[in-house]
Amino acid sequence: MEDVELFAYRREDGSVGVRNHVAIISVDHAGAVVAEGVSKLLRGVEAVTHQYGRLQFGEDLQLTFNTLIGVGCNPNVAAAVVVGIEPNWTSKIAKEIAKRSKKPVESVWVIGQGTISAIAEAAKKARELVSYVSEIRREPCRLSEIVIGVKCGASDTTSGIASNPVIGKVGEWIVDIGGTFIFGETTELAGAENIIASRFENEGEKRKFLEVFDNYVKFAKSKGVDILGSQPTQENIAGGLTTIEEKALGNIQKVPDRPIKGVLKPAERPPGKGLWFMDSSSSAQEQVTLLAAAGAAIHLFSTGKGNTVGHQILPVIKVTGNPITAKQMKDNIDVDVSGITLGQMSLEDGARRLYEFMIKVANGKLTAAEILKHDNFAITRLYPSM
Amino acid sequence: MKVYLHDEKDNVVVALDNLKPGDKIEAKGKVITVRQEIPFGHKVAIENIPKGSYIIKYGEVIGVATTNIEEGEHVHIHNLKSLKYT
Numbered sequence: 001m002e003d004v005e006l007f008a009y010r011r012e013d014g015s016v017g018v019r020n021h022v023a024i025i026s027v028d029h030a031g032a033v034v035a036e037g038v039s040k041l042l043r044g045v046e047a048v049t050h051q052y053g054r055l056q057f058g059e060d061l062q063l064t065f066n067t068l069i070g071v072g073c074n075p076n077v078a079a080a081v082v083v084g085i086e087p088n089w090t091s092k093i094a095k096e097i098a099k100r101s102k103k104p105v106e107s108v109w110v111i112g113q114g115t116i117s118a119i120a121e122a123a124k125k126a127r128e129l130v131s132y133v134s135e136i137r138r139e140p141c142r143l144s145e146i147v148i149g150v151k152c153g154a155s156d157t158t159s160g161i162a163s164n165p166v167i168g169k170v171g172e173w174i175v176d177i178g179g180t181f182i183f184g185e186t187t188e189l190a191g192a193e194n195i196i197a198s199r200f201e202n203e204g205e206k207r208k209f210l211e212v213f214d215n216y217v218k219f220a221k222s223k224g225v226d227i228l229g230s231q232p233t234q235e236n237i238a239g240g241l242t243t244i245e246e247k248a249l250g251n252i253q254k255v256p257d258r259p260i261k262g263v264l265k266p267a268e269r270p271p272g273k274g275l276w277f278m279d280s281s282s283s284a285q286e287q288v289t290l291l292a293a294a295g296a297a298i299h300l301f302s303t304g305k306g307n308t309v310g311h312q313i314l315p316v317i318k319v320t321g322n323p324i325t326a327k328q329m330k331d332n333i334d335v336d337v338s339g340i341t342l343g344q345m346s347l348e349d350g351a352r353r354l355y356e357f358m359i360k361v362a363n364g365k366l367t368a369a370e371i372l373k374h375d376n377f378a379i380t381r382l383y384p385s386m
Numbered sequence: 387m388k389v390y391l392h393d394e395k396d397n398v399v400v401a402l403d404n405l406k407p408g409d410k411i412e413a414k415g416k417v418i419t420v421r422q423e424i425p426f427g428h429k430v431a432i433e434n435i436p437k438g439s440y441i442i443k444y445g446e447v448i449g450v451a452t453t454n455i456e457e458g459e460h461v462h463i464h465n466l467k468s469l470k471y472t
Contacts, residue, residue, distance in 0.1 A: 076439075157426070161402075192446075237462075239427045244448065250444070343390075
């Protein structure tokens, strides 16, 4: 497969985006109300909201900050307004986004003026930014310049037969043309962790991966959950999956069979091109958000039964190999590769179908989850607030 | 009858339909007679697999046969177990 020229947004920091959003990013619950208010007043803004950001500490607070800063720096965002309850953390996040991405970033806080006034202030600032970003033109870029993420959810037998291998194949093409591809879902690899470990380019990163994996298993055990012993689930067994190895092998079909460069921390931007593993939850909305924070501009999502996840700033492309899901949930599905399951389509043809759709999305075509406003931004919490 | 072979090295295929005893399936160029009811998504042995040998799917070991399995038999929790976590 050859690299493709397409029209996208080249940002100041060298990254390439496929959307041109003004993000209204909330630092906390107070900011969330303001961001929602602004999004009702203006065209061209995306409210990135959540209910956390208060009394968090240590690593957990840092991950929330990194997620908010990372989403602000994402190349699909052209400008941002950061809104929070008070000036300290709000300005800190706004300044960091501006420093790293060189984008116009404003900040607004609620204390000292109240919610209605804060909405007005944020809306005035966002209005200027919308006007400014609407003049930014798409320009010729290469597909290999776009960071692409992957995940599967609501999987079934057809995921291992069709949608996962299709994504794996597309991922191989992306890596081969010199692009960047990120996978994660630490727990989903259980049973095939040694296969993934064997694909790391260097020993240090391989050890780091196995450590991340073991820590997850131990953490779950400390909470009374045996991740390994509880797989496959009763539902999986009813669907025909017998062993944890078998389930994991189905999962990793979506991981390109290429050397893995290294392990990324949650929300960490990959330091170079190629294939990367990110330590991340298997919860769809959390994983998609962590990849958005890492700079992914397109996300490939494989589903059997029909997970509907989407994201404010990251287009999520739904691929299914289940003919029933493709029919019943047509509104939610972007690429139907159920022909593979039915023996009417080759894997190569399915992959080509996804590749072509992905290029359209990069050029501006909206995904089902974008049209349906599946705005599932979600913070990954590491432990409770104080 | 539709079945899916993930990899040429595999000794099982996946049923893409609910299979019944006597149904003929084709894998790796040979015709196999199904011996039991096998639901959609479940595995069928495409060769005789002696007790203690590996079950291969996706070209990788997914576990070990706990009984002698004959060609055309259902392969699942009653005759296959994980090597990793038991």
